[in-house]
Amino acid sequence: MRPEPKDTMHQLRDGSRRAMHVIRDESLRAVKASEEAARRTFLQARLRTSLAIGLVLVGFLLVAQWRGVRTSASSLEGQSDQNLAIIISEMTAENSSMRDEILRLETRLLQANRDEQGRTDVLNQAAREIESLKVLAGFEGARGPGVVVTVRDPDGTLLAQDMVNVVMELRAAGAEALAVNGVRLEATTGFSARGDRLLAGSKELAPPFEFVAIGDAGNLEQAIELPGGLGATLRAFPGVRVTVLKKDTLDVPPGAAATYRYGKPARS
């Protein structure tokens, strides 16, 4: 049966209306989807930003903390109570021995001022002292028993101050003549740093640092190897190794004779 023309028109109109609905729905859906996508990328960006801020803070704090821990390891504040006690007792002993020294020198001074006889005594003593001071000051080379202290520091953590400490410790233990890597340590020799390099006087020191000290080998060794002493302190630095060797005969070279441009002997 053929459909009526009226019905056909109806169907056509229906069809186009349906098609328009479909198109409208589709475009609405597309708009919604793009909105949704935009919202999602916005959220994603916010998420990234805040996480990034958090991570910047964490990185910063981490480095600050790292630094702090590193400095605390080398400062007195970071030492254990036991070490501090040892350091204090060492300093007390040092202090009292210095007091004794002051007392001794003061009595000598009094003696010298008291009478002529005392004065010549002092002069004779001074003449003898000049002889030994020549060795002490490094005008002459010295030979005798002593120790060789080798300090290895591959990471370069040690400072000029540490070298000074080694020298001071050896001198305090009675070292009469000292040299480091063949450089005689005189009264005017100082340790300093130029960049990563350490200098003794004006000579550059190439690691390992080898201190030669002439004196009572037992005392010198003990000064370094005392529990909680300088050796232990130096070994606490990362990578630092210290060895002490006792020797029967050691040679210390003479230093360059010092010429004084500014200081003149002061006599009163």
Next chain:
Amino acid sequence: MTVLALALALGVAVGLLTNIAIPVMYLTYLGVAVLAGIDACLGGVKASLEGTFDDRQFLFGFVSNVLMAAFIVFVGDRIGVRELYLAAVVAFGVRMFGNLATVRQLVFKRRGWE
């Protein structure tokens, strides 16, 4: 991911350039605070993978975690229980591992490695 790595690198660079060293007496405070910060970041990564990330939640959580951690250390110092900071360390440590495990599982699931 690259953005996050860059952010961490930026933080480290700023720290290195400003040359700040924390005084010894505050080391424990900052140490615990660093742990809190790392924990908060891991939590943030986890939440973003789970799709529950909220930036306000994250930033406030970060700051409050850090402050609370420092506060715990402070209280411990004051009341003579110096080891109280261990409580914070353990708490953050456990949470960090938990978060890390979740992140790993989510990443594996997403990549289809399971």
